[in-house]
Amino acid sequence: MDLIALQKSLREPLLLGIEDLLAYSYDGTAGIEPQKPLFVAFPTSAEELSLLLEWAQTYRVAVIPRGSGTGLSGGTVPIANSFVLCSSKMNRILEFDPENLTILVEPGVTTVEIAQKAESVGLFYPPDPGSMKISTIGGNVANNSGGLRGLKYGVTKDYVMGFEIVLAGGNRVWFGNKCVKDVAGYSIKDFFVGSEGTLGVFSKILLRLVPKPKSKKTLLAVYSSMEQAAKTVSQIVAYPILPCTLEFLDRTTIQCVEAYAKVGLPQNAEAVLLMETDGHPAVVAEEAQIMEEIARKSGAVSVTIAKDEQEALRLASARRSAFASLARVAPTTILEDITVPRSRLAEMVAVIQKVAVDYQVRIGTFGHMGDGNLHPTFLTNEKNHEEMKRVEKAMEVIFEQAIALGGTITGEHGVGTAKKAFLEKGVGTGAYGMMKSLKNLWDPQNILNPGKIFS
Amino acid sequence: MSTKTLHTLDFSILQQCMHCGMCLPTCPTYQETKLEMHSPRGRIALMRAIAEDRLELTETFHEEMNYCLGCLACETACPAGVDYNQLLEVSRFEAEKKVATKKPFRSLIRKGLLGVLFSRQWLLRLVGRGLWIYQKLKLQEMVRKSGVLNLLPKLLKEWEKKTPTVQVPFSCDRMAVLEKPKTPSRYKVGMLTGCVQDILFADVNRDTVDVLLHNGCEVYTPPTQGCCGSLQIHNGEAKWSEYLASRLIQEFENQSLDAIITNSAGCGSHLKNLHSLFEKESESYVKAKAFSSKVKDIHEWLVEIGYKEPDLSKENQTKFTYHDACHLCHGQKITQQPRELLKSIQDHEYCELKDSQVCCGSAGIYNLIQPETAGIMGAHKLENIFKTGAQVVVTSNPGCMMHLKSLSQESQVKLEWKHSVSMLAEAYRRSS
Numbered sequence: 001m002d003l004i005a006l007q008k009s010l011r012e013p014l015l016l017g018i019e020d021l022l023a024y025s026y027d028g029t030a031g032i033e034p035q036k037p038l039f040v041a042f043p044t045s046a047e048e049l050s051l052l053l054e055w056a057q058t059y060r061v062a063v064i065p066r067g068s069g070t071g072l073s074g075g076t077v078p079i080a081n082s083f084v085l086c087s088s089k090m091n092r093i094l095e096f097d098p099e100n101l102t103i104l105v106e107p108g109v110t111t112v113e114i115a116q117k118a119e120s121v122g123l124f125y126p127p128d129p130g131s132m133k134i135s136t137i138g139g140n141v142a143n144n145s146g147g148l149r150g151l152k153y154g155v156t157k158d159y160v161m162g163f164e165i166v167l168a169g170g171n172r173v174w175f176g177n178k179c180v181k182d183v184a185g186y187s188i189k190d191f192f193v194g195s196e197g198t199l200g201v202f203s204k205i206l207l208r209l210v211p212k213p214k215s216k217k218t219l220l221a222v223y224s225s226m227e228q229a230a231k232t233v234s235q236i237v238a239y240p241i242l243p244c245t246l247e248f249l250d251r252t253t254i255q256c257v258e259a260y261a262k263v264g265l266p267q268n269a270e271a272v273l274l275m276e277t278d279g280h281p282a283v284v285a286e287e288a289q290i291m292e293e294i295a296r297k298s299g300a301v302s303v304t305i306a307k308d309e310q311e312a313l314r315l316a317s318a319r320r321s322a323f324a325s326l327a328r329v330a331p332t333t334i335l336e337d338i339t340v341p342r343s344r345l346a347e348m349v350a351v352i353q354k355v356a357v358d359y360q361v362r363i364g365t366f367g368h369m370g371d372g373n374l375h376p377t378f379l380t381n382e383k384n385h386e387e388m389k390r391v392e393k394a395m396e397v398i399f400e401q402a403i404a405l406g407g408t409i410t411g412e413h414g415v416g417t418a419k420k421a422f423l424e425k426g427v428g429t430g431a432y433g434m435m436k437s438l439k440n441l442w443d444p445q446n447i448l449n450p451g452k453i454f455s
Numbered sequence: 456m457s458t459k460t461l462h463t464l465d466f467s468i469l470q471q472c473m474h475c476g477m478c479l480p481t482c483p484t485y486q487e488t489k490l491e492m493h494s495p496r497g498r499i500a501l502m503r504a505i506a507e508d509r510l511e512l513t514e515t516f517h518e519e520m521n522y523c524l525g526c527l528a529c530e531t532a533c534p535a536g537v538d539y540n541q542l543l544e545v546s547r548f549e550a551e552k553k554v555a556t557k558k559p560f561r562s563l564i565r566k567g568l569l570g571v572l573f574s575r576q577w578l579l580r581l582v583g584r585g586l587w588i589y590q591k592l593k594l595q596e597m598v599r600k601s602g603v604l605n606l607l608p609k610l611l612k613e614w615e616k617k618t619p620t621v622q623v624p625f626s627c628d629r630m631a632v633l634e635k636p637k638t639p640s641r642y643k644v645g646m647l648t649g650c651v652q653d654i655l656f657a658d659v660n661r662d663t664v665d666v667l668l669h670n671g672c673e674v675y676t677p678p679t680q681g682c683c684g685s686l687q688i689h690n691g692e693a694k695w696s697e698y699l700a701s702r703l704i705q706e707f708e709n710q711s712l713d714a715i716i717t718n719s720a721g722c723g724s725h726l727k728n729l730h731s732l733f734e735k736e737s738e739s740y741v742k743a744k745a746f747s748s749k750v751k752d753i754h755e756w757l758v759e760i761g762y763k764e765p766d767l768s769k770e771n772q773t774k775f776t777y778h779d780a781c782h783l784c785h786g787q788k789i790t791q792q793p794r795e796l797l798k799s800i801q802d803h804e805y806c807e808l809k810d811s812q813v814c815c816g817s818a819g820i821y822n823l824i825q826p827e828t829a830g831i832m833g834a835h836k837l838e839n840i841f842k843t844g845a846q847v848v849v850t851s852n853p854g855c856m857m858h859l860k861s862l863s864q865e866s867q868v869k870l871e872w873k874h875s876v877s878m879l880a881e882a883y884r885r886s887s
Contacts, residue, residue, distance in 0.1 A: 018513075019492055019510070019516060019519065020492050022509070023496075026474050027474070028473075028474055030474075034500070069476055069491065070475060070477075088489040089489060131475070134477070134479045134480045323534055327536070328536045331471055332473070383466070
């Protein structure tokens with residue numbers, strides 16, 4: 001392995017010290033054994049990125065592409081004989097084109113920078129994953145990240161117009177362009193969105209922007225049963241109104257939020273629904289009123305419409321502090337993200353609550369009711385091996401039930417290492433086989449993020 | 456505390472970090488370097504590796520612990536409520552102990568500064584007086600002009616540039632032990648004069664007492680009090696810190712006070728948590744807890760008791776802005792109260808400062824031991840200050856003020872630096 005020659009052709013130093021390696025031995029996922037890479041490299045250009053992938057192929061060293069390391073499926077945790085390819089020094093906005101509503105960026109640009117850049121001229125980049133203040137766009141595209149606005153605005157893939165990708169061995173290929181319409185040949189770019197670094201590494205990404213909605217209204221409804229909240233959501237959607245946010249908290253989460261943040265939710269509440277609608281002020285005002293009526297008719301104990309921005313923030317604080325409130329309860333917090341068709345969401349919440357009782361584990365559930373994406377959050381202690389076994393069992397049952405209800409094992413976090421054992425069951429043997437053959441075709445030597453997605 | 460190490464510390468404190476990365480965007484050293492080791496999450500990973508025997512306590516670890524500003528912005532951002540401050544104190548203490556044996560000269564200087572000078576207020580005052588004479592006789596100017604300073608090593612030369620201006624008389628000569636308001640007393644409070652504040656910003660201490668009197672508080676100021684020990688604990692010297700804490704507690708014992716007031720963010724953050732220095736349930740712990748529960752930052756206290764708004768008509772004489780000291784906004788979560796007080800000063804125009812809650816690089820003695828990084832942080836801060844167009848910059852920590860003032864002297868824009876309490880005290884004077 002000629003590291004000295006490699007170093008000479010790179011601008012940034014390779015990290016080799018044990019302390020540095022320890023700092024790149026994990027990501028945002030709980031309960032995965034940390035693993036040190038051989039070294040960490042920071043490419044500063046597409047050329048350097050290409051060179052590193054060529055080097056990796058030559059010396060048969062696995063590549064772990066990584067942005068800020070906030071992933072929640074173990075996708076950027078190194079394996080033995082691997083090096084980390086970190087995008088944090090490829091962080092330039094290359095071109096901002098409001099006329100064509102596009103922005104061209106390097107993969108290490110953070111999601112929030114893109115959102116702010118768009119907002120500076122009245123445009124909007126809607127995907128807002130929970131870690132958007134630090135997550136990189138490269139990571140977002142590689143995981144097809146979601147966020148709170150899925151129902152109305154879709155997810156990351158809906159905003160990717162094109163990219164340059166570096167393939168195993170170092171070849172660089174462009175897919176897509178600034179055209180809204182383009183049917184020239186296969187739409188191969190969709191294979192790479194959500195490929196979790198197993199098919200290639202992005203070096204440039206072209207994103208689509210939309211006009212920023214002019215106004216927004218926030219509502220908070222409290223219910224004595226999850227079914228009432230679910231009924232509210234399905235009737236709003238059937239009306240038809242497409243709110244930008246429909247977020248819920250379950251009983252355990254409400255209790256934890258009250259214990260920590262004291263936002264004034266009733267202790268006996270079974271569900272809380274945070275709703276937001278955005279768009280033209282006149283339409284927004286009308287929609288908010290209809291949503292309030294529907295919530296009341298569905299049996300809400302109380303419904304509040306925010307009068308101003310400040311009250312909107314106050315109403316949203318219950319949802320915003322949900323994860324923090326849960327995370328403080330126990331030393332280990334495991335965040336899952338099963339997704340079911342919207343109409344089956346209440347059923348799924350009931351299943352989770354039953355599983356928690358059956359396996360004697362604490363699970364708080366919150367998530368995106370509008371798109372059926374739930375975050376059952378296990379509150380446990382990784383040092384308690386007996387309890388961890390029950391957590392794993394409970395998780396398995398939850399995955400199986402989600403699949404049985406026509407859902408998926410992951411809505412926005414990705415498969416990584418955490419869920420690879422369930423993928424085949426989740427997508428079916430046929431689809432799984434095709435995914436694997438694609439991987440074999442484009443990365444025959446299994447250099448790119450091996451050990452992820454597939455078991 | 457002095458016996459706690461990463462191995463003996465309650466492991467759940469380390470485990471509480473779920474390495475989600477939410478701290479990264481708020482960490483000044485991560486933002487500067489984009490390297491994971493220089494982030495809170497990276498540092499905790501190293502601490503945990505040591506606790507789990509996957510890493511020995513190395514020289515790099517020691518350096519890293521000192522590279523951290525200790526600004527606690529990560530604690531504000533942390534969704535899981537990790538007690539980073541405690542982790543950092545334990546790590547610095549352990550690292551210092553291990554490395555001290557290898558670097559005798561370094562430990563001698565530290566011992567001289569933190570253990571002897573800052574632990575004896577009479578000595579600090581003596582040095583302060585000497586420095587005052589040196590500055591008054593314009594000897595400092597002469598020495599600086601003579602070029603003799605070029606003989607000093609680089610670090611010392613940097614330090615010399617930062618020599619602050621001493622204010623005589625010191626606090627003890629500016630206020631009586633007990634001062635009573637003109638109106639009937641509503642409360643009786645103790646006044647902490649600090650160590651640096653006492654010598655360099657004695658006028659701020661006087662202003663604090665004036666503001667308290669104006670708001671109906673009777674003020675008790677023991678003249679013999681000294682350093683609270685926060686500098687020591689932030690630099691891994693737990694034993695000295697314990698000693699100073701015990702002495703300070705004694706000074707305020709048996710006074711039946713409603714509150715003990717501090718006007719220095721760093722001291723307040725440390726003093727509110729004083730009991731954590733001692734073994735749980737020990738006599739010292741109980742005493743420290745009683746003391747801590749009374750400590751109030753001046754802004755916090757004034758808003759709590761309902762302060763008198765200065766009676767001034769609305770004018771825009773000068774534009775002023777406010778820089779949040781880390782140990783006030785992150786260490787004590789006090790952000791609204793100073794703004795409320797400042798906005799009540801109607802005859803000046805208040806404006807917000809961009810990134811006001813990002814550390815300026817002063818961070819205790821950080822600007823002395825890491826001048827380069829501290830300079831970069833300070834430059835970012837000054838840039839934002841200049842953008843506001845403010846002529847007056849207000850903050851509430853002597854460290855921030857000294858650091859930024861010394862950096863700003865090199866620029867063209869002339870700024871006036873003020874403690875928020877002085878700003879309020881002057882407003883009261885104008886209105887009466």
